[in-house]
Amino acid sequence: MTSIDPxxxxxDTDADSAASAPADTRHGVLRRxxxxxxxxxxxxxxxxxxxxxxxxxxxxxxxxxxxxVLAFGAPxxxxxxxxxxxxxxxxxxxxxxxxxxxIIIGLIAGPLATLIAGFVGAIAGYFGGVVDRVIVWVIDxxxxxxxxxILVLISPVFKQLSWVALVILxxxxxxxxxxxxxxxxxMSLRERDFVKAARYxxxxxxxxxxxxxxxxxxxxxxxxxxxxxxxxxxxxxxxSYFGFGIxxxxxxLGSLLAGYSGAAVTRxxxxxxxxxxxxxxxxxxxxxxxAFRDAIDPTSGANRD
Amino acid sequence: xxxxxxxxxxxxxxxxxxRQQVHAVRGVSYxxxxxxxxxxxxxxxxxxxxxxxxxxxxxPSSAQVSGSIRFDxxxxxxxxxxxxxxxxxxxxxxIFQDPLSxxxxxxxxxxxxxxGLKLHxxxxxxxxxxxxxxxxxxVVGIPNPQRRVDSFPHEFSGGMRQRAMIAxxxxxxxxxxxADEPTTALDVTIQAQILEVLQKAKxxxxxxxxxxxxxxxxxxxxxxRVAVMYAGRIVEQAPVDQLFAAPAMPYTxxxxxxxxxxxxxxxxxxVPLEGRPPLLTQxxxxxxxxxxxxxxxxxxxxxEPALLPVAGAADHSAACIRAEEIASGSLRRxxxxxxxxxxxxxxxxxxxxxPVVELRDVKRTFPVMKGTVFRRRIGxxxxxxxxxxxxxxxxxxxxxxxxxxxxxxxxxxxMELAKAQFGSIAVNGVDTATLSAADRRKLRSxxxxxxxxxxxxxxxxMSVQDIIAEPLTVTxxxxxxxxxxxxxxxxxxxxxxxxxxxxxxxxxGGQRQRIGIARALIVEPKILVLDEPVSALDVSxxxxxxxLLEDLKAQLGLSxxxxxxxxxxxxxxxxxxxxxxxGRIVEYGPADLIFSDPRxxxxxxxxSAVPVPDPQVERTRSRVLLQGDLPxxxxxxxxxxxxSRCPLYKLLPEDRQRRCAEEDPAARSxxxxxxxxxxxxxxxxxxxx
Numbered sequence: 001m002t003s004i005d006p007x008x009x010x011x012d013t014d015a016d017s018a019a020s021a022p023a024d025t026r027h028g029v030l031r032r033x034x035x036x037x038x039x040x041x042x043x044x045x046x047x048x049x050x051x052x053x054x055x056x057x058x059x060x061x062x063x064x065x066x067x068x069v070l071a072f073g074a075p076x077x078x079x080x081x082x083x084x085x086x087x088x089x090x091x092x093x094x095x096x097x098x099x100x101x102x103i104i105i106g107l108i109a110g111p112l113a114t115l116i117a118g119f120v121g122a123i124a125g126y127f128g129g130v131v132d133r134v135i136v137w138v139i140d141x142x143x144x145x146x147x148x149x150i151l152v153l154i155s156p157v158f159k160q161l162s163w164v165a166l167v168i169l170x171x172x173x174x175x176x177x178x179x180x181x182x183x184x185x186x187m188s189l190r191e192r193d194f195v196k197a198a199r200y201x202x203x204x205x206x207x208x209x210x211x212x213x214x215x216x217x218x219x220x221x222x223x224x225x226x227x228x229x230x231x232x233x234x235x236x237x238x239x240s241y242f243g244f245g246i247x248x249x250x251x252x253l254g255s256l257l258a259g260y261s262g263a264a265v266t267r268x269x270x271x272x273x274x275x276x277x278x279x280x281x282x283x284x285x286x287x288x289x290x291a292f293r294d295a296i297d298p299t300s301g302a303n304r305d
Numbered sequence: 306x307x308x309x310x311x312x313x314x315x316x317x318x319x320x321x322x323x324r325q326q327v328h329a330v331r332g333v334s335y336x337x338x339x340x341x342x343x344x345x346x347x348x349x350x351x352x353x354x355x356x357x358x359x360x361x362x363x364x365p366s367s368a369q370v371s372g373s374i375r376f377d378x379x380x381x382x383x384x385x386x387x388x389x390x391x392x393x394x395x396x397x398x399x400i401f402q403d404p405l406s407x408x409x410x411x412x413x414x415x416x417x418x419x420x421g422l423k424l425h426x427x428x429x430x431x432x433x434x435x436x437x438x439x440x441x442x443x444v445v446g447i448p449n450p451q452r453r454v455d456s457f458p459h460e461f462s463g464g465m466r467q468r469a470m471i472a473x474x475x476x477x478x479x480x481x482x483x484a485d486e487p488t489t490a491l492d493v494t495i496q497a498q499i500l501e502v503l504q505k506a507k508x509x510x511x512x513x514x515x516x517x518x519x520x521x522x523x524x525x526x527x528x529x530r531v532a533v534m535y536a537g538r539i540v541e542q543a544p545v546d547q548l549f550a551a552p553a554m555p556y557t558x559x560x561x562x563x564x565x566x567x568x569x570x571x572x573x574x575x576v577p578l579e580g581r582p583p584l585l586t587q588x589x590x591x592x593x594x595x596x597x598x599x600x601x602x603x604x605x606x607x608x609e610p611a612l613l614p615v616a617g618a619a620d621h622s623a624a625c626i627r628a629e630e631i632a633s634g635s636l637r638r639x640x641x642x643x644x645x646x647x648x649x650x651x652x653x654x655x656x657x658x659x660p661v662v663e664l665r666d667v668k669r670t671f672p673v674m675k676g677t678v679f680r681r682r683i684g685x686x687x688x689x690x691x692x693x694x695x696x697x698x699x700x701x702x703x704x705x706x707x708x709x710x711x712x713x714x715x716x717x718x719x720m721e722l723a724k725a726q727f728g729s730i731a732v733n734g735v736d737t738a739t740l741s742a743a744d745r746r747k748l749r750s751x752x753x754x755x756x757x758x759x760x761x762x763x764x765x766x767m768s769v770q771d772i773i774a775e776p777l778t779v780t781x782x783x784x785x786x787x788x789x790x791x792x793x794x795x796x797x798x799x800x801x802x803x804x805x806x807x808x809x810x811x812x813x814g815g816q817r818q819r820i821g822i823a824r825a826l827i828v829e830p831k832i833l834v835l836d837e838p839v840s841a842l843d844v845s846x847x848x849x850x851x852x853l854l855e856d857l858k859a860q861l862g863l864s865x866x867x868x869x870x871x872x873x874x875x876x877x878x879x880x881x882x883x884x885x886x887x888g889r890i891v892e893y894g895p896a897d898l899i900f901s902d903p904r905x906x907x908x909x910x911x912x913s914a915v916p917v918p919d920p921q922v923e924r925t926r927s928r929v930l931l932q933g934d935l936p937x938x939x940x941x942x943x944x945x946x947x948x949s950r951c952p953l954y955k956l957l958p959e960d961r962q963r964r965c966a967e968e969d970p971a972a973r974s975x976x977x978x979x980x981x982x983x984x985x986x987x988x989x990x991x992x993x994x
Contacts, residue, residue: 192761192762193756193757193758193761193762194761194762194763194764196754196756196762197754197756197762197821197824198775200720200749200753200754201749201753201775201776201779201828202745202746202749202750202776202779203775203778203779204779207778211764211767211775212764215764215766215767216764216765216766218766
């Protein structure tokens with residue numbers, strides 16, 4: 001079919017010039033994220049730490065398990081850059097191995113929690129009714145029961161399993177708040193005309209959630225996933241510190257800190273250097289997540305002028 | 306002549322920092338004399354509100370303002386905020402568009418009027434202020450002001466809130482009232498009331514009024530002088546009769562010709578004014594209207610024309626280098642914006658007489674619940690209360706009524722394609738209550754919807770290709786077929802097929818609505834439900850979308866259910882009209898018949914409330930003004946539901962009134978249409994006294 005009427009076919013040829021209009025594309029978000037100095041610092045530090053964690057052990061003179069009989073409890077120096085412990089194991093090598101585990105746990109557990117939050121929240125918000133009530137009930141239940149307490153209680157079970165079980169458990173206990181946020185967003189999205197339009201076209205509910213709801217809360221989810229990495233690392237460290245998380249022979253930053261906390265005053269290198277690594281890692285992910293949030297939500301904190 | 310009350314001279318307002326500056330107002334000059342009514346007309350983004358906010362000194366501090374605003378012998382731009390505060394509210398008063406956000410919800414209406422009074426006159430006693438507040442509420446027509454003065458804003462309806470705003474505005478006898486789109490958020494019937502009150506307020510206080518609006522019809526009946534704004538400048542200024550009779554700027558001509566008019570014959574096609582205003586961040590060289598102007602030639606792009614007197618008349622000026630040609634008649638106005646040709650109708654329209662949509666006595670009620678722990682039903686809202694209509698193949702039914710009359714609920718009931726709460730819905734002769742889930746999905750390709758707000762109805766995260774192809778994904782059409790059909794659809798609705806990989810925010814309002822129409826049409830439906838498809842669009846692009854809808858109907862043999870509150874638009878497009886009031890249809894029949902001779906008092910009032918963009922017609926025609934607002938749908942009403950507002954009811958003798966009060970009129974056939982009124986046969990009464 002040809003066009004109907006010459007006068008109605010006038011179109012803007014300069015529609016590109018309107019691309020600077022609101023509702024920026026993903027590129028806009030990235031650009032604004034990295035216009036903040038924090039984002040650069042966070043990203044670079046995180047990249048360096050990750051590189052260090054995985055390449056470092058290859059270049060280190062000692063590995064994490066062997067003991068150096070010539071240096072029991074030695075301070076930093078003499079090839080042992082972070083010193084050694086009582087049985088002569090190299091702290092630097094142990095820190096790197098712990099760091100590896102912490103980063104992996106953080107990178108899996110944080111986004112996994114976000115994934116759960118996104119889907120559960122969207123389903124609750126979209127379907128409403130009984131589904132919503134049951135999900136909200138579960139969320140509230142998980143929120144009021146201290147997750148740390150539960151994990152401690154069931155730790156005998158997962159102590160026998162690998163660290164992967166721990167990752168899943170961490171994710172299972174940290175999606176609730178985000179799920180409530182997504183649910184709220186979904187409830188307002190559901191009333192938007194484009195979702196109604198899709199419904200009236202006969203699009204199936206789960207397709208609507210996948211195609212319309214999730215992309216429109218994606219910005220929230222990305223932020224949550226980034227911030228979640230840091231939170232998961234801390235959560236894992238806390239658990240391991242108290243002996244409920246990573247079990248020997250595996251090491252993580254948390255279990256290292258736990259092992260050497262007694263020596264914090266007498267031989268500070270045992271405690272301080274792994275602790276500093278942990279702080280740097282979490283700080284870097286938080287800086288990045290923070291910058292993300294400011295880029296996507298112009299009303300939050302640092303973006304005000 | 307003495308100095309005018311307000312003289313704005315070369316006012317410029319710029320927002321933004323070094324990187325991107327928005328020149329919202331670029332050299333606006335106008336004068337308002339004492340007691341004069343000036344209308345400022347413009348599309349959204351033309352700078353009409355910003356220029357008036359500058360007069361009030363209420364612009365954000367990030368705005369850079371230059372030029373001169375002289376009010377009553379003082380230079381307002383030189384005053385600081387404290388000095389301005391003394392003038393604001395006492396000498397210049399402002400009426401805002403949204404009366405709900407302009408009133409503080411935690412104070413009563415009375416307290417807010419008293420606050421305004423006491424701020425500017427400290428000697429006034431509390432009793433005197435309160436007495437004055439009651440008096441003012443009486444003046445603006447709020448019934449029972451003694452009691453209502455202690456009401457909170459949320460207890461008022463939209464129209465009553467706007468009346469209260471006017472009461473606050475005139476509390477201190479201002480010399481100038483600035484009304485910024487005071488009726489845009491209101492229904493036509495309420496709009497007519499508010500404009501009446503505004504005129505009254507002007508008479509009482511003797512104040513000059515600056516009315517900012519996008520609706521030329523509103524200006525036609527009220528203003529003495531009109532200024533038309535475009536892209537941050539005034540492009541034409543003239544007395545109201547002169548402007549409507551002999552506009553000299555092509556933009557004004559296009560705007561006037563593109564407006565659907567209740568008084569114009571239905572067959573006449575609308576004249577589209579395509580394109581959109583330039584971005585105020587990067588204005589093109591030369592006349593900002595040149596890109597949309599059919600009369601533009603090379604010289605238009607050289608230098609921006611100044612606002613100069615036309616044909617030697619001191620009070621008529623236009624910013625167009627061809628204004629003289631237009632005024633002298635050597636460049637004829639209809640030649641600039643010619644009326645587009647009608648499209649040949651597809652043959653075999655209206656052969657089948659079987660209705661494609663049929664609603665029979667459909668009802669929809671919502672429970673009203675109260676309590677948090679123990680929820681109990683405290684009432685029922687009858688959103689739709691027994692609606693019956695049918696649409697034949699290839700025809701358009703216009704569904705009109707005020708907001709809250711149940712129009713949207715009705716079409717949502719239809720679109721669900723489910724069993725109605727009460728009554729029956731049939732699409733293509735199939736009762737929707739009997740459908741299986743699979744049948745229902747199949748039927749969805751027969752009936753599609755276009756929403757009011759084209760921005761909200763398109764997913765901002767999807768490309769135009771994905772948006773338009775979405776209905777096809779339901780039936781699993783292969784990808785390359787999808788691409789082909791989307792390209793064809795884009796062409797059909799008058800867009801470039803290459804636009805398919807762009808995103809919705811890159812398009813203007815009119816173009817977005819075309820995308821919405823393309824999405825609805827891609828599954829080749831027989832029926833299109835249009836929920837206020839042009840009311841969110843600027844006047845100048847409305848015409849293009851309406852023409853497109855008419856063409857598509859003729860080409861594809863579609864049937865439309867057209868929901869609108871703008872009667873001029875319905876007049877233009879509908880074959881049949883159903884007028885809704887409080888969830889039921891009060892008058893239903895052929896459009897020509899109803900528009901020429903409405904029988905139900907509500908229909909008559911609705912029609913006469915629509916402003917006509919012609920000052921002569923506006924001044925001479927008699928009006929049927931409705932009293933009050935739509936009653937709450939929670940109320941239990943006995944007798945005729947329209948009784949409380951009916952202009953006819955008040956004129957009836959007592960014995961007839963009793964029948965209205967006791968007996969709910971049933972739908973019956975009078976003069977070839979269905980009417981729900983006991984007295985529909987009566988000759989048209991004269992209530993314009």
